[in-house]
Amino acid sequence: MRSVGQPVRKKDAEALLTGQPVYMDDLASRDCLIVKLLRSPYANASVAEIDTKAAQMVDGIEAVYTWKDVPEQRFTLAGQTYPEPSPYDRLILDRHVRYVGDPVAIVAGEDEACVDRALKKIRVEYEVLPSILDFHDAKDSPVLVHPEKSWRALCPVGADNRRNLCASGESHEGDVEAVLSDCDVTVEETYHVKAVQQTMMETFRTVCYKDVYGRLNVMSSTQIVYHVRRILSNALGIPKSQIRVFKPRIGGGFGAKQTAVCEVYPAFVTWKTGKPSKIIFTREETQTASSPRHEMEVSVKIGADHDGRIRAMDVYTLSNTGAYGEHGPTTVGLSGHKSIPLYGSLEAHRFSYDVVYTNRMSAGAYRGYGATQGIFAVETAVNELAGKLKMDPVELRLKNMVREGQKMPAYFGETATSCALDQCLARTARMIGWKEKYPYRDLGNGKIRSVGIAMGMQGSCISGVDVGSATIKLNEDGTYLLSIAASDMGTGCDTILAQMGAECLECPVDNIAVSGADTDTSPYDSGSYASSTTYVTGTAVQHACEKLRERILELAAKMLECRAGDLDFDGRRAKNLQNGREASLAEIGVRSMCNNANALQVTESYSSPVSPPPFMAGAAEIELDTETGHVEILDYAAVVDCGTVVNPNLARVQTEGGIVQGIGMALHENIQYNQSGKLLNNSLMQYKIPTRLDMGKVRVEFAGSYEPTGPFGAKSIGEIVINTPAPAIVHAIANATGLWFRTLPVTSEEIAMGMLEK
Amino acid sequence: MQINVVLNGKTITEEIAPDLLLIDFVRNHKCYSVKRGCETSNCGLCTVFLDQKPVLSCGILAARADGHAVDTLEGLLEEAKEFAMFIADQGAEQCGFCNPGMIMNAIALFRENKEPSDEEIREYLAGNLCRCSGYEGQLRGIRAFLEYKKQGGALCVQ
Structure with a gap:
């Protein structure tokens, strides 16, 4: 293969690396209303009285909204295919506030300073209710989080x-x-x-404006443009034809932006006032009131x-x-x-x-x-x-793990059509030096070195639900435009989908421009989540490009006065094998735009009845200080079976990034609430994601499998990579200390205390 | 209050609010490479040079830049691009949001230390958080760039 499997640079690399203005707040018009939220200080309360008069008098304030001003129909913010499994339990603003941070009022004004002043002038009287903070107490508690009659679940x-x-x-x-x-x-x-927390570097943000037709235009940092359109339609009670949602470059998502966390607020402001507005969550809001x-x-x-x-x-x-x-x-x-x-x-x-x-x-x-x-x-x-x-835990796994061709009863009865998990585990064990290092080595200076191992799997889409689509069209100079509504959030899907297109159409990747995601112009796609983009949207791209190729040949046959079957096409020209006459791709493109009713544009959708799992193994080597409990990651080895690797650079970086995120979850990232339900880890000062000093060395390899149902044999890579660090590191800690820590994160303090109590 | 700042080589005289942060000042002047990631000086995304030294512009008042030179990635594009393409060759830019800050700090490192070790690189850039890449790809890119510079820029840039 010429394009698939190549370490192609990301199409947006240069713009991103040179700091071009390509994100939402770089592109939003400078005269937007600034939207901010007043949030509940109580975990469970009812708004008894709310007085916004003084806030509305503040110079520069355009609007202040409370629960009295918003539509009454409930909806969910979850970015899922309709009917969403997530219950319809939200209002834009609810009189009943259910956590510390739940929005109580929306304030819009001409600058941040006046909005901040107005927020302070809103007087709220709360009726504080008993709350459920411990999830063990929730089921059948006399305290109900959603006592309202209008709550409803769409699915059983x-x-x-x-x-x-x-x-x-x-x-x-x-x-x-x-x-x-x-x-x-x-x-x-x-x-x-x-x-x-996902802790993507770009916090939640959205800008809205009305276009020449009075439609609501929404530019949001989102993974799910089409779902956001439906969510806004539900929330505002307006038809989908009145809403356009599109995304600029996204500063990371990791699933956080598969929920419409911030979109409804500026959308409501712009819909009501007719003026452009934007909301940018602070890091504190992103930590405390998100997804x-x-x-x-x-x-x-x-x-x-x-x-x-x-x-x-x-x-x-x-x-x-x-x-x-x-x-x-x-x-x-x-x-x-x-x-x-x-x-x-x-x-x-x-x-x-x-x-x-x-x-x-x-x-x-x-x-x-x-x-x-x-x-x-x-x-x-x-x-x-x-x-x-x-x-030996490696032997135990080799004896019991799922193998290629095996039916997986706990995975909806699907068959493991491609599975190199055995290779993944054996190679990972070799890479980390399992035989020599398991279970531990006492260095004699208060430090113990040990290893731990784990396996992981994921899916490649939501089977029978996710839809991916692609529109590919030939330009008159012989280049192509690929339109998609999958959201490249840094993962590189614009690039890998173009690689697949280039493979089908036998052209350089650079000859395929990629556009999206935009509900006005992109074909329907559920969005970038559930590890589905490579597998589902990728297959749609493959099908669309194969069909376009046929159409190109049909037109070329007409031009060269032969049957399509008599043509040879090498991506640059079609040649009539009988008489040697040729038509270049550019000539075919030009011809398609004159006296032609056979559009050289194809849209294909794809949905898969199965979701073949990628598999992987990961192993950690740590050095544990028996006095302080400090764990240093020395080495992390991982081997991934994602089927065909479409772009080895991007797959590798996805894996390294996911592993480091997993290391953070295992050792550093803590979530602590105070007694009244306020989250304490509300900034990057308290919520410690790994720096480059906290991760040791991460080494990644790929095991060869070929997924027969995937595009060019590919499965998925985006999510699986976060799954092994926590169990592998906890295993290594147990091998060093003899103690099993069953709550994450495992902090140095807990290890040190555990060693003392042993 | 009025300040005089040399921003990317251009002198700017402006009336500002005393509480204006340097990050907002430079973004108001269309230096959009400077990003806000945390508001608490923990992430490194807002790194700019103040008199050639890297600082976090979210933790500095614009007033403090009065009479000083401020440089952002917009003013260092050529130098940045040469290095950046080595990150691109690893696919390590990912979402890109943290890259300008990291590149600013990396340029500061290269100016201070022509041949840093892996450990020196990690320590110097420890304050530049990245949630996508897991840092390894950035390190590979930096190593490849340093090797390229060591060879006098003779390696073929893809």
Whole structure:
């Protein structure tokens, strides 16, 4: 292949690296109204009285809105395909505020200073209500987060607002209890992952204006232009024809921007006032009032025989969706469906869950989307099992892991059509020096070096749901334009989709310009999430380009007076093999624009009935200071099976980035609330994401597999890469200390205290 | 209050509010490469040069730049671009939002230390956060660039 598999530079690299004005706030007009929100200081309260008169008198203030001013129909901010599994439980502003940070009023004014002054002049009298801060207390609590009659779930996800349930469910195969009771050895533990933040460098932001037709134009830093259009239509109660949503370059997303966290506020302001307006969340708002990972407590019971055959797994997940249900019913599913299937040896499994409402900020989508929490639990339980069995954890896994061709009962019965997990694990073990280094080495100076290992998987789309589309057209000079509504958020999808197009059309990648994402001009795409862009939109690109190629040949045949089957096309010219006459691509392009009714433009959509999992293994080598509990990552080795690697540079950097994010989650990134429900880790000073001094050396390789249903054999890479660090590092810490830390992050203090108590 | 600042080589005399931050001053002058990532001087995205020394413009009042020279990436484009393409060759720019700050600080490093070790690079750039790349690609790009400079710029730039 000439384009697929090449380390092509990202199409936007030069603009990004030289600081060109390509992000929302660089492009927004300078005379926008500034929009800010007054937020609740209480975790659960009702707005008894709100007086905005003094605020409205402040010089420069255009509008102040409260719950009295907004439409009454509920909606969800979750960027999901309709009907969304996430309940309709939001209003733009609600009289009932449900977490510290829930918006109480919207203020719009000509500059920041006047808006800040006005915010201080709003007088609110709250009726403070009892709150649910601990998610263990939520189910069937007398305190209801959503007592309102207008709450509704569109899908049968086991939701019940009278029980604080956002979702609940169970699935199983075989009699898990019978098999577990028959096992020689069992491990039963509970693992806790907190609501960690995506912490993309660009905070949430949106600018809105009305166009010449009076339509609402929304330029937002979002992964989901089409879903945002529907969400705004729901929230404002206006037709979709009146809304255009498009994205500029995005300063990172990681799933955070798969929720319309900030869009409704400026959209409401511009719709009401007719004036352009913008909102830019502060870092504090992005930390405290956004869409982080779902806090989950995953209980795993796993059973094996003495010979190391893992026979049964029982997983129960309690998930905390916070005050609103965005992505609540769906993230939880991955905690079981993308952890249990790692083991192909199971005779029985069960997966059950409850997703509860609490008075904390709503959770959302974060890279890994529940799989990360489930894999931390299951992989740690398997490592604990290896300890109990006195077996090498690599051997234990090789004995039990899912293999190519195997059916995965816990993964909707799909077959692992491509799976090089065995290669991934064996190579990872070699890279880290497992045989020599496992389990630990005491350096004799208060430092212990140890290793830990884990496997991971993800999906390549939401099967039977996600839609990807591509429009490709030939320009009259023989170049192409590819339109997509997948959102390149830095991941490089504009580039890799062009690589796939170039492969089909046998042209240089530079000859394909990419445009999107824009609901006015791009073909429908669910958006960039669920690891779907390479696999689903990529296939749409492939299909569109193959079809365009046929159309080009049809027109060329007409020009060269032969049948299309008599033509040879090499990407630059079509040649009549019978008489040697040629038409260049540019000539065909020109001809298509004169006396021609056969458009050289093709739109293709694709949706997949399956979601083939990428697989990987990761291993950490750490040095642990027994006195202070400090853990230094020395080396992290990982091997990924993402099918065909479309762009080795971008796949590698995705992997390195995901691993470092995972290291942060394992060791540094903490979420702590005070007693009244205020989040304390509300800045990058308190919320420590890894710097380049905190990550040691990260080494990444790829294992070869070919996914027969994927474009050019590709699966996905974006999410899986965050899943192995937490269980691998916790394993290494256990190997160094003999202590299992089952709550993330594992801080130095906890390790030091644990060693003292041992 | 009135300030005189030499911004990217051009003298600007302007009435400003005393509480105007340097980041907002330079962005008001269309230096959009300067980004705000955190407001607490933790992320490095807003790095500019004040009299040739890298500073965080979100933590400095514009008034403090009175009588001084301020440079942003817009004023260093040629030098920046030569280096930046080595980051591009790794695909390590990713979302790009943190890159201008990192490149400013990297240029400061290269000016101070022509042959930094990996450890010196990591330490100098520790205050430049990046959430996408995991830093390894940036390090590879920096190493490749330094090698290229060491060879007198003789390597073929792709």
